[in-house]
Amino acid sequence: MADLVDHPSAVSALLADVCGGRPGPRLRRMAEKAAGNPLYVGDLAAALVREEAIEVCGGIAEVTVGCPLPPLTN
Numbered sequence: 001m002a003d004l005v006d007h008p009s010a011v012s013a014l015l016a017d018v019c020g021g022r023p024g025p026r027l028r029r030m031a032e033k034a035a036g037n038p039l040y041v042g043d044l045a046a047a048l049v050r051e052e053a054i055e056v057c058g059g060i061a062e063v064t065v066g067c068p069l070p071p072l073t074n
């Protein structure tokens with residue numbers, strides 16, 4: 001799988017698919033820490049959803065305020 005560093009729209013699409021809405025600013029900032037690694041972006045998004053740390057409002061998926069990085073394992 002190719003890195004997504006040079007493809008922010010691909011990162012946004014992956015986040016939207018997993019989180020259920022276009023990524024908001026906090027979610028995008030958190031995903032930037034993945035440094036373009038699609039596996040990490042997907043794992044991060046799945047962990048946030050699993051921890052119920054994503055709120056979707058008006059089609060925007062956003063990390064709840066004050067949410068730390070979740071554990072990436074089940």
